[in-house]
Amino acid sequence: MDHSRRHFIKKSLSGMAGLSLATTMPGSLQAMSAKVSANDSLNVGLIGCKGMGFYDLEDHLKQPGIKCVALCDVDKNILESRAADVKEMTGAKPKLYRDFRRLIENKDIDIVIIGTPDHWHCLPMVMACQEGKDVYVEKPLANSIEECNIMAEAANKYNRVVQVGQQQRSGKHWKEAIDVIHSGRLGEIRKVHFWCNFFYGAGPKAVPDKSVPEGVDYDMWLGPAPKKPFNPNRFHGSWRMFWDYGGGLQTDWGVHLIDMGLWALNITEPPKSVTAMGGNFAAGDRACETADTQTTMFEFNNFHLTWDHNGGIQTGPYNRNYGIAFIGEKGTIVADRSNWVLNPEEQDGKKRMENIPRHESDGKAHINHVENFVECVKTREKPACDIETARRAAMFTHLGNISYRTGKKIYYDKQKNTFPYNPEANDYLAPIYRNPWELPKI
Numbered sequence: 001m002d003h004s005r006r007h008f009i010k011k012s013l014s015g016m017a018g019l020s021l022a023t024t025m026p027g028s029l030q031a032m033s034a035k036v037s038a039n040d041s042l043n044v045g046l047i048g049c050k051g052m053g054f055y056d057l058e059d060h061l062k063q064p065g066i067k068c069v070a071l072c073d074v075d076k077n078i079l080e081s082r083a084a085d086v087k088e089m090t091g092a093k094p095k096l097y098r099d100f101r102r103l104i105e106n107k108d109i110d111i112v113i114i115g116t117p118d119h120w121h122c123l124p125m126v127m128a129c130q131e132g133k134d135v136y137v138e139k140p141l142a143n144s145i146e147e148c149n150i151m152a153e154a155a156n157k158y159n160r161v162v163q164v165g166q167q168q169r170s171g172k173h174w175k176e177a178i179d180v181i182h183s184g185r186l187g188e189i190r191k192v193h194f195w196c197n198f199f200y201g202a203g204p205k206a207v208p209d210k211s212v213p214e215g216v217d218y219d220m221w222l223g224p225a226p227k228k229p230f231n232p233n234r235f236h237g238s239w240r241m242f243w244d245y246g247g248g249l250q251t252d253w254g255v256h257l258i259d260m261g262l263w264a265l266n267i268t269e270p271p272k273s274v275t276a277m278g279g280n281f282a283a284g285d286r287a288c289e290t291a292d293t294q295t296t297m298f299e300f301n302n303f304h305l306t307w308d309h310n311g312g313i314q315t316g317p318y319n320r321n322y323g324i325a326f327i328g329e330k331g332t333i334v335a336d337r338s339n340w341v342l343n344p345e346e347q348d349g350k351k352r353m354e355n356i357p358r359h360e361s362d363g364k365a366h367i368n369h370v371e372n373f374v375e376c377v378k379t380r381e382k383p384a385c386d387i388e389t390a391r392r393a394a395m396f397t398h399l400g401n402i403s404y405r406t407g408k409k410i411y412y413d414k415q416k417n418t419f420p421y422n423p424e425a426n427d428y429l430a431p432i433y434r435n436p437w438e439l440p441k442i
């Protein structure tokens with residue numbers, strides 16, 4: 001958005017009450033201040049530059065009118081090399097930050113992309129919303145159910161457009177599969193089965209703790225997570241196998257795949273119960289706290305959802321290492337990011353439904369997802385993976401992990417945000433933030 005216009009609106013509104021803009025601005029005025037014309041250019045700042053965050057930024061830069069004005073990372077080596085990448089791609093050097101709060105304060109920024117590990121999604125996202133930015137935040141929405149709830153409250157209260165990185169929601173072939181299911185052609189769906197077998201899900205080979213690498217602000221990398229000695233396995237990339245920062249394959253891939261099942265079956269509420277079992281059964285001396293092997297069952301009245309992951313191996317059902325089977329009376333659709341196929345049921349030599357040819361992905365889910373977000377920033381429409389959609393998918397995956405960690409069949413009361421019959425499960429609803437960080441209050 002044009003900077004002087006944003007500045008004028010902010011100044012006149014905050015002058016009215018002499019209070020912080022975020023707490024005083026009524027919803028309609030907020031929406032007005034956020035209205036961006038289709039021709040406006042939008043300035044983006046990225047927090048967390050190494051992996052997916054940078055990929056998100058690259059696709060943002062392919063959209064008309066988008067400029068990258070700032071990058072933030074706690075690892076100076078990554079920050080500098082990504083700054084050079086941006087300079088090469090755009091010809092301009094962005095402002096560089098080591099502390100994300102300074103980036104969020106930058107009044108020139110309209111959109112914040114958050115590509116940090118999962119334990120570092122909630123605070124920057126909430127702060128960005130409070131500063132009037134729109135946010136593209138990576139999945140899973142957060143590393144706990146309570147953080148997800150807080151983020152949803154923040155997006156709603158501050159009237160922000162928030163897209164979450166579950167890009168299947170913008171994938172053409174996924175939509176086509178979901179349309180077939182919604183049409184009823186598969187008959188009643190009795191089960192949706194998700195699976196995911198990846199080598200990385202068993203964690204890397206264990207190595208001893210080391211001194212913090214030069215140029216890394218490790219205390220800031222840990223942020224609200226407990227203080228621990230530095231270990232390369234609990235850092236870039238492989239942090240996802242440690243509870244303080246991620247939830248293993250159950251959350252990492254769970255949100256992507258389970259989201260498709262929730263969409264297909266129009267599920268908006270938590271399951272009746274969740275039962276998970278598993279352990280760390282993969283061969284070798286691995287650095288992995290989360291379960292490398294896990295099966296989770298989500299119970300509903302007339303169908304159920306089943307999840308299965310096996311880290312350390314890479315073959316799976318229907319000859320796919322990961323995927324979804326939507327199992328109906330008349331046929332089963334088997335889908336992954338590349339394509340989907342229909343396996344029609346046959347009885348006494350008679351097919352129960354017409355065949356549907358295999359549908360290939362056009363490979364554009366991610367760029368479509370980013371395009372959809374930028375469009376929604378301009379129109380103030382709800383994006384393809386809005387905060388509620390992401391909160392729901394994350395909730396399912398966290399419930400799976402909570403059942404695994406307590407060893408109990410759990411019953412979640414969403415209204416009261418509690419486990420009435422499993423008091424021990426309540427301990428997993430929210431993390432305890434390490435000083436000086438505090439779980440945001442909205």
Ligand SMILES: NC(=O)c1ccc[n+]([C@@H]2O[C@H](COP(=O)([O-])OP(=O)(O)OC[C@H]3O[C@@H](n4cnc5c(N)ncnc54)[C@H](O)[C@@H]3O)[C@@H](O)[C@H]2O)c1
Nearest residue numbers: 048049050051052073074075115116138139165221236237
């Ligand atoms: N949508 C997808 O398909 C997809 C794919 C991969 C990863 N992801 C998600 O993207 C996020 C990042 O994953 P990744 O694999 O790129 O991780 P990564 O470890 O490769 O990169 C994370 C970056 O964040 C930086 N960082 C950490 N704390 C920071 C802080 N406080 N301030 C600024 N920078 C900080 C790290 O130094 C690192 O550069 C995760 O939430 C992950 O689940 C999504």
